[in-house]
Amino acid sequence: MEFKTHLDYLNKCFIHKLRKNYDETTDHQEFILRNKNLEHNFDNFVKLLYDISNDDLQQCNELLSSIVILEKELTCEGSWNNEMSQEIAKKLNHVFESKTKLPIDMVLRKNKVCKSEEVFDKCLENLHMKLTSEDFKKYPAQVEVYCSLILNLKNYNVSVIPSKLFPASILLIEDYLIDNKIKGLKCCLAILKLLKPEDFDGGNYYDVIYMTLKKNLNEKDIDVTKLNNSCMLALLELLPEKPKRDKLDEVYLDTLEALLIEGNLERKACCFNFTTTLIKWHKDNCANRSSFIHIICDNLGICTNDTVYSIILKPVLECLETWIEFNWPVWRLENDYKVLCALLKVLYICKDDELNQQMYKIIVTLICLCTIDEQKLIINQLNEAQEIQCNNFKDKIENIKAFLNS
Template sequence: MEGQLDNCKDSFSESDNDDNEKVWENILLIIEKTYVKKVNIGLERPVEETDFVEQKAILIKNFNLLYKLLCKNFNDSGSGKFFNLKKTLIHNVTVNLLLLCGEHLQNDKSEWTTSDTVKYSQLIIEFMCKTYSCQNIIELLNDSNNNKLLPLLFNKLKPKLLKDTWKCFPAAVSSYTWIVFKIKFPNMGPVLHLGMPTTLILLDDYVIANRINGLNCLHHIIENVTKTELSWYCEGEILYKTLEPMMYSLEPNLLNSLINCLITVLSKIVSNEDKLKWTHYDDVMNIWLPSIEMEQKLAFRSAHMESLSVFLQSMGLSCVRWSKRLIRIFDEYAAIPIDRENCFKVMYTFISVTWPRTSNYFDEITIIILKSLSDVIEDKDSNSDNLNSNTVVNSIVECLNILNDIVPDEMQKLSCDINNCESLSDLFKSFFKSKHSS
């Protein structure tokens, strides 16, 4: 291979006398030699850095040569000569350069990347953007003048990303992911049939990191297509059925990506009118709430609360169907100091989206709030972590403020009752007065 690259280098040194197409065919040869090679061990286990020790030195050398030759050719002839090539050759060079750089730019901590490969990839992308007169790679890929690039990119990757090959080409998966996240509406729809299969393969893997990658890709893809475009490839109902089983085996680092992805899919298949009756939002709650109720590990509890707030916001008023169970969860989580801040953030979301029914659960909610407020004030008096106490108080105050806006009469009565209660401390009363008394 080294001899082949030396020959390419010699051809560039005599480029003034060479045919322009021959020059770029030599560049293509170098690019092909610079891709991360197949790693058969990937079929048996996730790849490790030691699997790429020999490749890294070769990659750095090839990147260095490739960048120098690109610069020399363009400095000598300008980009105009590049665009005078046959369209197929222009596209071939561009597609291969983008995919090569994507192997190293999606995650600069990948097992096959080095600081040098990342640096050269960034320089080449800047170089290509300048050549195409674009500000960045997103503009380059989404420019209507370059709309033929996207299908070419996916088709070039396809042989490496089949169900029985993708684990041998982890760098190609990174390149795919990098490309997917650069595509924006309305350019995702026309290549949906090309981009979606790899995402579905990733979702079906046993390695959590791959599933998270698949979820994040699917979230981005669905966000950037219309409901009609989605139906051209597959029904949203099928995607939901693909995601639903993951709810039964939740992991903290998977949960956020899964919920965000479910929300995006459900937003395409469930209308606001549909939410008046039982929908897949309720199916998710039916599966998820028992896990939240029974969870004892702090990391899991925190992950549940953070994701639940986002889900309730998307679900809207229909989550009032689950108010009794949610209030029981609030009561349990608010009793644990480390869970309180996240708990009251979720409670705030719940109150804000179910405001027409607030009077129905006002007493239960305020009991939870006041118990926690009393505990936090007592903790502050006993010299506990004041910073943590202050953030919890702020979350509680937000809940009280929104209740004051939604049900002012009930809050006014509560304020009077608190200030007339002799068993409550002056600190508690003064705090409450300053926020909610008229």
């Protein structure tokens, strides 16, 4: 059965392509036009919908996918929707459920009305025809529909195929608007969490995602940083061993370079947390990056300020601890003594017992990695520190010595 007339009326219920990008103006006549004609076109569609048999409806993926998209477009948050939009969405659900005994949302969850995967694929096909690199900013409601579908992906009875799901996410991530980046990254993470390593066996589509995320490593927005790091880790975890090792090395180097110049404390903390995980995965392969010690010293150096150390000291110490666990053989006092000096400076001012304990442990570990002669020299210098007129610091030095003797 042909449904051309049904689809014509249904398509008139959608917001048409905007003349200007959504972010370029707040005056979009297309929104007004859609809302002006929405009720009339919807009523005409419903009259035709009642005449369709359930068997015919179940066979038309084009019509079913358009119904799914329209319901989501009418209910998403956006300046194009109003109270009438919400009412039309309720009516659409009511009519659909009266015919099929299931709400619209269940179309993608169960195969009772149709083949869920076929309708889902048709939804994505229709959305991606509009959400192209040239035009996606002219379809703001369709962007919201895409995001809604992807963020609910885990609830749907569909296969997770990277090449079908990612295109719009990648466009959003690569956009200069922070809101779009965040939407794209949230979608990207939702997809990655559902993928298995074998889902990339059909090609190297992971390279497309990887390069997109890699470009965002230097993005300054803190929310983008957190999401991008989460996406990158989720992607790396899925990769085959050889590309995973190569990409871990690239990302580790890029993150160290970002830390060398990063000034925002919150973002520093995120980057150190991210680096800690990279080291856990890359292990002793991190030993060939000498800039790590320089970065640790620089950041410990600024932790003598109470405000600074309350934000970044814990991430810095955890990162250093993890690095020592896997890369201790390259530690040399003659080259890396500045780390010990920096730790002692921070220890002098730190009032947090948990962080003090963490620093005791790191300092003792580093001393134990020294030669016997070097250890004696350090202990003598610690003894001389008892002459400092600060009882609190003297107690901390005693704690270090007690750790060494335990």
